[in-house]
Amino acid sequence: MxxxxxxxxxxxxxxxxxxxxxxxxxxxxxxxxxxxxxxxxxxxxxxxxxxxxxxxxxxxxxxxxxxxxxxxxxxxxxxxxxxxxxxxxxxxxxxxxxxxxxxxxxxxxxxxxxxxxxxxxxxxxxxxxxxxxxxxxxxxxxxxxxxxxxxxxxxxxxxxxxxxxxxxxxxxxxxxxxxxxxxxxxxxxxxxxxxxxxxxxxCRTAASIKYANNVWHALKVSFANEMGAICKASGIDGNKVMEILCADKRLNISPAYMKPGFAFGGSCLPKDLRALRYHAKMVDAPTPILDATVAVNHLQIDRALAAIAATGKRSVAMLGLTFKPNTDDLRESPLVELAERLLGKGYRLTIYDRDLQVAKLVGSNRRFAMQHLPHLNDLLVDDLASALRGGDVVVVGTGHKAFADLRPKLAAHHHVVDLVGRDLALRGHPNYDGAGWADAAPQRTPITVIRAA
Ligand SMILES: NC(=O)c1ccc[n+]([C@@H]2O[C@H](COP(=O)([O-])OP(=O)(O)OC[C@H]3O[C@@H](n4cnc5c(N)ncnc54)[C@H](O)[C@@H]3O)[C@@H](O)[C@H]2O)c1
Missing domain, CATH: 3.40.50.720 (NAD(P)-binding Rossmann-like Domain)
Known part of the structure; x- marks a missing residue:
């Protein structure tokens, strides 16, 4: 040329x-x-x-x-x-x-x-x-x-x-x-x-990809340096820690977790993040990235609340409550916090989660549930149809397969707040709001992928 x-x-x-x-x-x-x-x-x-x-x-x-x-x-x-x-x-x-x-x-x-x-x-x-x-x-x-x-x-x-x-x-x-x-x-x-x-x-998506690349590289450098500083202050070789971290190509250096969606939660990530930040404080190693990780997680719950408030509706059907599909673990589920805050603001709430039976919750999981949502049993319904009847705003909280193919089951009056983004058909709903994607209709911005031979 x-x-x-x-x-x-x-x-x-x-x-x-x-x-x-x-x-x-x-x-x-x-x-x-x-x-x-x-x-x-x-x-x-x-x-x-x-x-x-x-x-x-x-x-x-x-x-x-x-x-x-x-x-x-x-x-x-x-x-x-x-x-x-x-x-x-x-x-x-x-x-x-x-x-x-x-x-x-x-x-x-x-x-x-x-x-x-x-x-x-x-x-x-x-x-x-x-x-x-x-x-x-x-x-x-x-x-x-x-x-x-x-x-x-x-x-x-x-x-x-x-x-x-x-x-x-x-x-x-x-x-x-x-x-x-x-x-x-x-x-x-x-x-x-x-x-x-x-x-x-x-062109807009292309420009965003360039920035996402460069800030990701910057974040990687600073994360490695923050971990290195904590390791050094604790008498540990940060190089060894990061080298072995990078050896896990399934969860660490991989697409795992690298999609916009809802906040993290569960019994490990929040607890371990808290503990490492506390330990770093004890050894005088500042952790601005770990601190920001907590702040961003809170922000993600605030954003979900704002999206629900923006619909102007007062009844919410939450699809999923556990911190991820196929577990009944509610401990530190960000959806529990979302539910708690919705109730505090006077919303009518219906929850459908196929993995959840209050009578079967035990131990620390039961204690967590009762402490945050003491009337959980009254909020839960047994099937999807009852949940959809109970709420004008449908919050897709987890990617449970029970929530697949939701689009035909929704009525025109429903508003969808999608915190998962897996069901592309949902984006065609006239009242749709996604957690980290502006485009309601993905077909407007098709991605053509030409794989290397
Ligand atoms: N440097 C990198 O590694 C790198 C990598 C990827 C992308 N980029 C991006 O590419 C762009 C260029 O970066 P760079 O590092 O090559 O910049 P640079 O400053 O080295 O070069 C820019 C050149 O543009 C010339 N220029 C300015 N006005 C001009 C005009 N009206 N007509 C003709 N030439 C003109 C300047 O005289 C200069 O020689 C930037 O947007 C940068 O962010 C840089």
Missing amino acids: KVSVFGIGYVGTVVAACMADEGHDIVAVDISTEKVDAINAGQSPIVEPGLGELIERAVKARRLSATADVARAMADSELSFICVGTPSLPNGSLDLKYVLQIAADIGKSLKTKRDWHMVVVRSTILPGVMESQIIPLLREHSGKEPGKDFGLGYYPEFLRESSAIEDFRNPQVAVIGAMDARTADALKSLNADNGATSFVVD
Whole structure:
């Protein structure tokens, strides 16, 4: 392909050099004449292992050149990658001035360009920036409609400095946000042979994935450091602890628990989190991440309450009360706290949980139940239909299989507060609110997955 790469920085240089090496014709563009001159002299403007040789080879083969002339680069290419910087402003917000400047310049060139052209943003931008700022600018300056008169996409880059060439050549995942099929196809074709699994989504979702990735990495580093500090203060080797933690690929380094939904609970996680925070305090190791974990868990219960209150209804049918399906353990179930708080606010409450028979509860589980919901027996009903008759707001609390295929059983007057998100058909209900997903109709944002061969 003929590709123009805007921004000869850490991302743009690697993208330009690696794509030229793959046989594409690349013109790189920057406002910095030093960077333009460096590329044209066959040299890398940044330090990155292996990059100098790639640039030298590509420039010699005339597959890579650089310019400061936007119009020339646009005329000489069919696809433009925007890789300019998006640094932080002092208040933490993104400084979009470079990205908006180049979007305006590209828009002006698109105005007179007759051939089909695709504009693809690779700079890291927050979800919504494309729709609220970049698209209006492109539209204004080109007089054309993105997605129709020219292609538009958001295709985040995941390379890491110092291993950038290896990361570029062997991505695990390619995230392709596109407004039109031709742009999606072009980006898919770039990933056809590199072993990546490609996910084609809308631009907002693509932007969110980029941020979720980076903050997840940051959280991993800080979690490991927090555990290391507690271990060190306790005379333990934190490296060994984290190494063995990572050896469990079923629960620890895996998709387990990594889905939005409701708060955690049960007889172990809250208790053990409390105990470790107390121990850390005793050994003078601050635990802001563990503290925040507790705070976020409380917040998740507050959010469920707010979602129920927002319906304006006063009767609630809770589907599930135990801390997870297929157990009768109520200890520290966040659904018990939710029920308790609903009763405290005067809601009429009906609960259906197939795993629960109050007469059979024993020991600490019974004590917990009686302490928090002394009239539990009066709240429980024996079947789903009775529960649905008893509440205008249906709270799906656990993913118990008894609650599968709920959609046809719901009436139009029901409001659904879904804390699980497993039953996609539920999202079609007109009064639907999900715990960690805004889109009521998943078919509006299909994900196409193209698995590596
Ligand atoms: N550095 C990384 O490892 C990395 C990885 C993934 C994504 N990103 C994201 O990619 C984007 C670029 O990051 P970077 O580290 O390469 O930035 P950088 O600051 O190294 O490079 C940006 C380049 O854009 C140029 N530029 C600014 N305005 C321009 C214009 N109007 N026309 C042409 N060029 C212009 C600058 O002169 C500079 O050379 C950022 O949004 C960043 O968050 C960075």
